[in-house]
Amino acid sequence: MTYDLVIKGGNVVLRDSVVTADIGIKDEKIACIAEQITDDAKEVINANGQFVMPGMIDTHVHISEPGRTEWEGFETGSKSLAAGGTTSYVEMPLNALPATTNKAALDLKLEAAIDQNYVDYSFYGGLVPDNLDKLQELSDAGVQAFKCFLSDITSDIPDDFVNVDDYTLYKGMQKLAELGHILCIHAENPSVTSKLSEEMMREGRTTAMDYVDSRPIFTEVEAVQRALLFAKETGCKLHLVHISTSEAIQAITQARREGVDVTVETCTHYLALTAEDVAEIGPRAKCQPPLRKAKDQAKLWDELMAGNIDWLTSDHSPCTEDLKEGNLFEAWGGISGAQNNVDIMFDLAVKQRGLSINKFVDLIATNPSKRFNLPNKGEISVAKDADIILVDPNSSYTLKREDLYYKNKHSAYEGREIDCRVTKTILRGNVVYDLEQGIVGNPKGKLMSANDNK
The missing domain is CATH 2.30.40.10 (Urease, subunit C, domain 1)
Structure with missing residues (x-):
């Protein structure tokens, strides 16, 4: 041969x-x-x-084309992924305009992506309050999974993404359970975080640590517990995205023991950076949930090393540089991270903490390939x-x-x-x-x- x-x-x-x-x-x-x-x-x-290892499968990437292509496009985003060792990605239903909440919007993305990607790609569908009747058509069109927000994500721009209420979450989970789809959830309690943010802004408290304190750990845990309860009730397959705390991981681990079909990811930035670093880095390190304090990050590392986190993602959420100006409350919340997942995490997890290289490959490739039903990906094996x-x-x-x-x-x-x-x-x-x-x-x-x- x-x-x-x-x-x-x-x-x-x-x-x-x-x-x-x-x-x-x-x-x-x-x-x-x-x-x-x-x-x-x-x-x-x-x-x-x-x-020599399988390429990373990044299941949490925001490409803003079409509609906000000045933030990131398929060409530049996929080049960044390729340079960082990612060979496949799943693109979130926001921040493009229109958001991917119906087949017409998905078709726009499919058309925009043709002949622009340097790595293999697929798409999420979104769950929002007004598209329960669109979930079937998105499923029929081949989306890999669905995504919703329990955190506050409001917009006055037509066709932009918005968060779900509890009724939409419940009915959406029922439908997705029927369709056999995974629902991925951004879990933070919006009532508490929005009011704490307003309070701090009124008081002129706008430091990096004030921002972190406006989104306390319990707001993530409460939303995670609510999502798990709804999943248990409906039988919907669940995936919790960018979890930042050990407390939330523990709730997920317990639900899994009780039979809930749930997986969990965290992101490179939650393991590589702390809230204490944000004061020096500034708004480039703003994200939601926020980077946690060093003592809390240490507990998240314990969860990773114990095998309680299923895989790693970038949550690459880019924007133009002007949107990263101002204080931590005013600036756009999202970290550009697609290019530095494999190298940073290999350094931190394998070299510095002794994680086995096989477990590392599970975290970047094998586990997401299984959960997202990508049978030809995620492993170095004949015929893959x-x-x-x-x-x-x-x-x-x-x-x-x-x-x-x-x-x-x-x-x-x-x-x-x-x-x-x-x-x-x-x-x-x-x-x-x-x-x-x-x-x-x-x-x-x-x-x-x-x-x-x-």
Whole structure:
């Protein structure tokens, strides 16, 4: 056989082991994993000294095209993902305009995404108070999952995204349980957080720590518990997004023991940055839920190391730089993070805290591929898509603005020294990012429709 590509001599991360091996790729699939491949190959990559692992599957990405394309577009967003070692992503139903709450809006995104993506992609549908009758058509159109907000997300812009009330949450969960879909939830109690924010603004309390205190831990926990109760009542499959606290993780873990079909993610920024860092970084580090205090972050790390968190995401939520001006209450809330998940978390979790490399791969690839029914992704195994990244554990660098591929080149991680590096990203056997060359070739990303695997 003549392979399209052979990756030679890397430390290949398999399901339960790490082996020094060659990988042969043919027709975009992994065709062979062997101690040594001697057959001909059109291209050979030397991976000596590097880890060879599946590309990250980022299930929490905001691309703002169409409607707010000046914030982020499919081209720049997917380049950032590729440069960071992500080979597939699922795009949230906001912040584009119109929000993806009906098939017509989904069709606009599908059209905008054609021939722009450097990695594979799929879409969420949204659950909002006025679209209960649109969930079926979004499901039929192949969305991977649905998303709603329990936190305050109001807008006076037509067709923008808004949060659900409890009735919509209940009826939406009933319908999604019938359809067999996962509902992903942003869980914060909006009544408390909005009033605390108003109170602090009136009193002129606008420091970084004031912002954190306006969204206390119990507001996340209460909303999580409410979502879990509704899921138990309706039988809806649930996924809690960007959870920031151990207390919420404990509630989710207990519900899982009681039979609730629930998974949970956290984000790189909750493990890499603390509330104490926000005073120095400023609004670039503003997000919801907020970054937590160091003592609370330490407990979140305990949950990750104990295996109580299912996977990691970026919650890449970009905007133009002018929207990051002002105090922490006024600035746009969202961290641009798509490009620095694999490297930062490999550094923090594997190198600094001793997490096994196999558990790390579960967190970035294998677990989300299973939950989101992406059977060709998430693992280095024969017949799977050849979505592969190379990570050099002995290469350190300091992240600079000019390294970023975002449309708006700002990040809460600017100036951070990272003690490993993604050197290659391979999408279905095609090199799409190389450390020396940057982004390689034209966009090769394909749509992943949920209908493909029904």
